[in-house]
Amino acid sequence: MQELPELDIYRALLAEQFAGVRITGIEVKNSKTFQVSPERLEHDVAGKAVWFVERRGKQLLFHLDNGKRLMLHMAQGAYLYKGSDVDQPKRPAQLIIRFSDQALYCIGLRADDMQLLSVKEVEEKLGRLGPDPFEKWLTVDRFIDRFAKKRGTLKAALIDQNIISGIGSVYADEICFDAEVRPDAKIPVLERETWERLYVSTHKVLKEAISKGGAGEQPFAEDDSLTGGYLAHFKVYNREGQSCPRCGATIVRMDVSTRKAYVCLSCQKDQ
Ligand SMILES: [Zn+2]
CATH class of the missing domain: 3.20.190.10 (MutM-like, N-terminal)
Structure with missing residues (x-):
């Protein structure tokens, strides 16, 4: 990825x-x-x-x-x-x-x-790309505003490069898990508290992934031992059938807006 x-x-x-x-x-x-x-x-x-x-x-x-x-x-x-x-x-x-x-x-x-x-x-x-999640001016209110007129699923919006740039299918699942919200939740019904958690989780998950070497599968150079260090830290991505690290329920794979998504239906809510 x-x-x-x-x-x-x-x-x-x-x-x-x-x-x-x-x-x-x-x-x-x-x-x-x-x-x-x-x-x-x-x-x-x-x-x-x-x-x-x-x-x-x-x-x-x-x-x-x-x-x-x-x-x-x-x-x-x-x-x-x-x-x-x-x-x-x-x-x-x-x-x-x-x-x-x-x-x-x-x-x-x-x-x-x-x-x-x-x-x-x-x-x-x-020019039409949305802001980077780490853009300094992207406060929680401005983050929420970017999704305000959208109607589809949360996952489809998170990976829409014109809303926020840089997030793809894998980290969208991890961000949703961290924020305890389902990737197939519908944007208009999400509560402000959920958006606040999503804002925090976006930064947290991406920062942690960077600090652990990301999930690249090939080393950058012969002596590179950092790349791919985050592969062992995914909580839901590619973990279908395994237990949720938060509540112990089984992680499932579902289709969300033509993409696959990994989710714990027990501790991720749809609002
Ligand atoms: Zn769970």
Whole structure:
């Protein structure tokens, strides 16, 4: 899975490794994943330094020192590996970004997952994204306001990137569990107290996942022992048939707005 915690960990690792470092070359192994002419690559990317790395929702943005941005979308199952000619990932990469003797291997990318954009183009593509859950101005009242006119299920709204960005199906289930509310609860009937719990749980669950290494299934580098540390800490996700860590009842899997959801029907309520 690639949701806010996993991407935030990538952002930190990439910034630590490559901020201020010059890109010495890009090899596009699958031209569908990064549709850019060799001339533009040579002119706009090769030889440019990465200023810093930003996460916007579920996108990573490499800010280059010529003002351009490389925007990377991580599809389900995609991962990044920092290696070298002698330390390569097992699966073939669709895209390899070289930084002298180091290389960033991008694996599992799909069509257009990497794009070379101007600042204006980034805004055109991401301008409608909802705020990040950690945005300072997103107080509890403003958080609640973002859901005010919605009518569907809680889970569908939590994963709607135009309401709040960064949350996907997995962490939505964990947030609902932490807030003791069912993912299939209908938005209009939720009480203010429930929203207040959801606000707190959103921060708590995402922060804890980041601090424990997220749930990425592939290491970022040979010596990376942090990535994936949160996989053992999920309370409901992928735990169908196991007992609820809060009340002991059996966790079930249900369909919510065409997505699967894991829930404890005993201690999660629908209001
Ligand atoms: Zn329970």
